[in-house]
Amino acid sequence: MTAPPLLTVRNLRVTYPAAQGDIHAVRNVSFTxxxxxxxxxxESGSGxxxxxxxxxxxxxxxxxxxxxxLRLGAIDLRNLGESGFRRLRGxxxxxxxxxxxxxxNPVMSVGHQIAETHRAHVRGSARAARRAALEMLHAVRIxxxxxxxxxxxxxxxGGMGQRVMIAMMLIAxxxxxIADEPTSALDATVQTQVLAILDELVRGRGMGLILISHxxxxxxxxxxxxxxxxxxxxxETCGAGALRQARHPYTRGLLASxxxxxxxxxxxxxxxxxxxxxxxx
Amino acid sequence: xxxxxxxxxxxxxxxHGIAAARDISFTIAAxxxxxxxxESGSGxxxxxxxxxxxxPHAEGIVELAGEAMPRRRTRAQRRLLQMVFQDPYGSLHPSxxxxxxxxxxxxxxxxxxGERRIAESLxxxxxxxxxxxxxxxxxxxxxxxxxxxxxxxxxxxxxxLLDEPTSALDVSVQAEILNLLMRLRREHGLTxxxxxxxxxxxxxxxxxVGVMQHGALVEQTTVDALAAxxxxxxxxxxxxxxxxxxxxxx
Numbered sequence: 001m002t003a004p005p006l007l008t009v010r011n012l013r014v015t016y017p018a019a020q021g022d023i024h025a026v027r028n029v030s031f032t033x034x035x036x037x038x039x040x041x042x043e044s045g046s047g048x049x050x051x052x053x054x055x056x057x058x059x060x061x062x063x064x065x066x067x068x069x070l071r072l073g074a075i076d077l078r079n080l081g082e083s084g085f086r087r088l089r090g091x092x093x094x095x096x097x098x099x100x101x102x103x104x105n106p107v108m109s110v111g112h113q114i115a116e117t118h119r120a121h122v123r124g125s126a127r128a129a130r131r132a133a134l135e136m137l138h139a140v141r142i143x144x145x146x147x148x149x150x151x152x153x154x155x156x157x158g159g160m161g162q163r164v165m166i167a168m169m170l171i172a173x174x175x176x177x178i179a180d181e182p183t184s185a186l187d188a189t190v191q192t193q194v195l196a197i198l199d200e201l202v203r204g205r206g207m208g209l210i211l212i213s214h215x216x217x218x219x220x221x222x223x224x225x226x227x228x229x230x231x232x233x234x235x236e237t238c239g240a241g242a243l244r245q246a247r248h249p250y251t252r253g254l255l256a257s258x259x260x261x262x263x264x265x266x267x268x269x270x271x272x273x274x275x276x277x278x279x280x281x
Numbered sequence: 282x283x284x285x286x287x288x289x290x291x292x293x294x295x296x297h298g299i300a301a302a303r304d305i306s307f308t309i310a311a312x313x314x315x316x317x318x319x320e321s322g323s324g325x326x327x328x329x330x331x332x333x334x335x336x337p338h339a340e341g342i343v344e345l346a347g348e349a350m351p352r353r354r355t356r357a358q359r360r361l362l363q364m365v366f367q368d369p370y371g372s373l374h375p376s377x378x379x380x381x382x383x384x385x386x387x388x389x390x391x392x393x394x395g396e397r398r399i400a401e402s403l404x405x406x407x408x409x410x411x412x413x414x415x416x417x418x419x420x421x422x423x424x425x426x427x428x429x430x431x432x433x434x435x436x437x438x439x440x441x442l443l444d445e446p447t448s449a450l451d452v453s454v455q456a457e458i459l460n461l462l463m464r465l466r467r468e469h470g471l472t473x474x475x476x477x478x479x480x481x482x483x484x485x486x487x488x489x490v491g492v493m494q495h496g497a498l499v500e501q502t503t504v505d506a507l508a509a510x511x512x513x514x515x516x517x518x519x520x521x522x523x524x525x526x527x528x529x530x531x
Contacts, residue, residue: 257456
């Protein structure tokens, strides 16, 4: 028997009202997430980040979220309301954002930010929270947790800041982690380290991970399964290893337009967009 | 066309000063495209800015078209070279139309036939006359980067400096801009110096590559050597490995 999915999404729609008529940022997206790494790729404006935010209950007004089914385990997320989401965020489902420079509080030491997250979710003393934060810093492979605990965000590098954010998001032990471009602001060598840490923690804890990214090759090498989004829709779902055999012309076009070090061409094929893709063709 | 001889750029002075680029020497032939790669903070943009004359260099010689550049460049020397920046959202004035953006360099350099030059440079980068009186917010990211390239080309420079010209763009748009740069290079015989953190982008456009780390130029190699993996410096190898993809240990 297969385990019930951690997250079930059926016909999710996100709409922003506008003077010229509603803008459909996410259109009838369906998928389930098990204890796996699911990649969501697409270009800017494809709706991938809005999808992540909708699951977190973070679509700002006047945006509207509707779905035939939107469940975290047994919990229906559709009519949860802000206070309901507050109880879930952090403890059941958490989100890592792109740039630690903006996502961390600049006037609070990183250690205290992690400890604060711990205290928000787990009863216990300040000392216990500090101990948990230090352990978490150690888990994200920060060599000298005691020293880093007292540093402010501007004193840490991008890679370390992102590890701090991962530590903060994992300290309350959520089942589902959504990472929105977690390594796009980082150098390539640091990017691999951060992904390796994320991979180790997510697998070690048996979590479900949604990795949102514009970087197709990266997602394909990291995830188990990939959803390709275009204009608010999922146009293709495939096993990450099978991305090279992708069928949809959009996916194929994207892959072809990437320059490659070991396969140089005079002219890169340019993506010819077909209006029918936006209609789900 | 471009020659740097032991160029050092310092920020600050005395004990608090740091050398963002140290002892940089390389030569780029006319019509060649040279790439500088490195991670953030490696000094690659600093070198580009020193070549552009945007940063005074403390030591060494920057030579363009056979002429050593003085601290204050003449108008003719400045016209020799133009620059395209990373972020097309930040490099165009938000309340100026494309037409105004393109007219400014003509005014600065006292060039006539503005009408013809503007129309021509727009055509050159694949934009139509309908784009000429639009504001940046009415254009896509790729179109804005085309405007930035048109603005650089309009004074007919011989050297184009490119600072991460596609890293703010989607990959499908990146392909369009890279193709455009390749065509311009062929048609105008432009000499280009490009900075990027993306080895594949560098490999697409360049023949030779300089690798920077901690302010030093640690290796000069060819793109063929990069593709074959026959590089000598450890940092170059490190960049090559991480540019591949994520690899799980097991």
